[in-house]
Amino acid sequence: MGHEHGTSHGSSAVKAEGLVKVDRSSSGAADVVEELWTGLGLPPEALSCLHLEGDSEPALPSSFRIGLLAQSSIALSALAAAQLHALRNQVEVPSVQVPLQHAIIEFKSERLYTIDKQPRPAPQNPIGGLHQTADGHIRVHDSFPNHSNGMLKLVGLPLGSTREQLAEAIAKWRSAELEDTATVKGNLAAYALRSYSQWDALPQSQAIPDSPILLQPLTSDSSPGFLGRGTKGSTKCLKGLRVLEMSRVIAAPLCGKTLAAHGADVIWITSPNLPNLPDIDREFSRGKRTLQLDIHEHADKAQLMELIEHCDVFVQGFRPGSLARYGLSPEELVKINPAIVIANMSAFGPAGPWTNQRGFDSLVQTCSGMNVSEAEHADQGEPARPMPCQALDHASGYLLATGVIAALYHRAIQGGAWQVDVSLAGTMKYLRSLGQYPGTSGFQCDDYKQQAHIPAEYLETRDTGFGRMTAVKHSANISGCEVGWDIMPKPLGSDSAEWL
Template sequence: MDDGTRGGCTGVSAEDLVTRDRSSYDASDVVEELWTCLALPSEALSRVQLDADNAPALPSSFKIGVLAQSSIALAALAAAQLHALRNGGEVPRVGVPLQHAVIEFKSERFYTIDGESPSSPLNAIGGLHKTADGYIRVHDSFPNHVNGMLELMGLPKGSTREQLADKIAAWESIELENVSTVRGDLAAYALRSYDEWDALPQSTAVANIPILVQSISSNHHGIHRSKLPRSTNRCLEGIRVLEMSRVIAAPLCGKTLAAYGADMIWVTSPTLLDLPSIDRDFARGKRTVQLDIKDEVGKAKLLELVKDCDVFIQGYRPGSLANYELSSEDLVKINPDIIVANMSAFGPNGPWSGQRGFDSLVQTCSGMNVSEAQHADQGETARPLPCQALDHGSGYLLATGIMAALFRREFEGGAWQVDVSLAGTMKYLRSLGQYPGSSGFQCEDYKQQADIPPEYLEARATGFGHMMAVKHCAKIDGCEVGWRNMPKPLGSDSAEWL
């Protein structure tokens, strides 16, 4: 099915999912809807305890608090469901405090190491630029994107933002988007309104439910053995997860699975630059291995890990790993019981399905930034959300989809694929409605670690120094939740499972 209902929602039509009024939804309603769409046991829903509130939780017209609390609660409930499946008995009770959830949606901004806050991962040329007919947002977290945009504009490396702005001013925004991103290897998107986004074929190609779970290989031998032995008080203990990702959404997914006890190996490339300011937070719970998949030895080591893993998470541009024979079809040939989890910008369907993108860019091209500015009514052309809500929401939703696939695999066997996109999370967040006028901005924000209640922080020793950071907000009765492994220099661990 390509109507956005794939992987669940039995008895719910695609039209109903599109037209359903979610404006009164609180976090509990979201949990119930998405849990049902994943075809997970309905009786588990009574085990979630939320201080759900539809009031603004961060200064925004969008219902970020609802998304934060519900997406984290879904992941925690899925972990609790697996714990019950592995050990018998009732699903443990799950709790997710709203305030802690919205703070965790900004976790990468709040950690310190030896008292020092992270520096901004952005360079000096990015952000919104005026064009001949509108605006375009340039992404500049990676040097190749920075240098590529400067080269496209005929500028030398090291040019200033002002010099770039002068060049961009002569371009039409859609033309520059096409040249730089659609036909090129850069990351820049035109600023659009809702109407302009809705007129694009990609807007309707994005699924109506943000988690897609599907079986991609059945158990052809007719013999199915449980892949989930009994565990202790760690819900995902013994589950092996291999992660190849960058930036926020996919790394957050791995970090979430690690909080519930999964054995996480994060594979990075020695040929690609890391993002230390972001990586410190999202490396919590993971072991770190560096492998160059362009090298025969590195590729062989990766395939050995794939052979014995339960889950493979990838967050690179769709199709890029297929160039190295690491597509879903390739992975299933190596491991017929694997769960392949894909994080993308725009989802697996539609004309933009193969394009790269990041949270800020999806906000820009989808109309969110324009609508946010209109609600704030401060005379701004565009206004970004107060956190990377699409990244964080997508990360927790991908973790939820993975655990739903683990649950389904226990009964049906075979290999599974999970797809979550930033645009899908955007579409669902938008469907929750917006607070009227500027009312959503009449609440406090959290801007630095000093704003965080001390009970939401934890102090740990890392390979980089003394770390103070936001604890995971979910509680599961009788289970240990949190990270045992702490950040360390990339490549510090052996390429082998525990």
């Protein structure tokens, strides 16, 4: 039972470039929700409780239908939370609304918060981004110091070299050769710029399923019926559910943040050995308690295992198989906790030759043809143009949260342990199937580049461990239920290793 869904009435299969592709260019937000909802085996009658207003016009300057993806992915996660609330309280599924404008603003949330009225600082001395090679271009990831320093070392430059010096060194390499040396054979993150046809010719392209959410049962050993602790009468849809999250950057942390918005107790585990991204962490730690554990240390590992034994959901955002060497493979986790829901976020998914490669939103946009197609539509003579937000990260986070809640629903009905897989490349494939606005028409709309551009009703101001934070509220509304975050950002490692 893999729950690999088919197509909705807004979809059709078309033959292109030797591959059968699904064309969803006539789909609206309700069609997307219906297709993915039914593919997850959730009750179809709940779909009538979803109310989505908006149109198919561009919502951010892009050829891609980012507004459609934002509204539908957030709506899916909220409707799933409402469905679980109805099951737990034996009531009708409450009404769910997600305004299109609010959804698209939330897709830029990490760029739009302020602390003590100061916006997120710009990165210092960036060396990454798109670089010209001997035969094309490559995008270098430099958010983490091990990536930027490692790239400088790879091309023979001293630490502290400038972006211009790196560009001069990279210009001597062929794109695919540098990608292979840095990313496949090394521990860095750099991908060659490809067109759609070049991406489609790769075996990895063909290993990505049409469904962006893969849900499967791992066992049938645990008893059905469990819905969380102390839940009766709660106005928070996921109250009493315990979520353990080991993740970094945006997509997987957004999954935990979304579950927290609906009331789950989320403990975010970070490592004192890995670099963090404090400016991003402050946005995606909303709603979470935070714990730092070194799983190389016996005492810390024991604390982690104790938390896993008593959690409902384990969210992880590391490459497939990378946690297995620490005794955290799905098989080991199910032995520890026979009713666990395991949620995996990766760059390229659980199958194909690239499955074990690291990757980030901007890199998947680069290697998959999206940046080339965006530039062609913008018609400004650029070799590549990134999307105006991290749409793959954000959508993937909401899709993973949806898969988690679907797994909790099925666990309540039939028991067992469950696994959910979402990848940035899977979300990319789905967004591509939604089609693109013709010519430059997608760019004829406003962007939201600073907080002053945002309607006041979409913002909230709260005290945090770092100062007074003004940030984007969650865009989903569930009738009669509370949605939002009780816990505000604080320094990593501020909490104790115990469930509420």
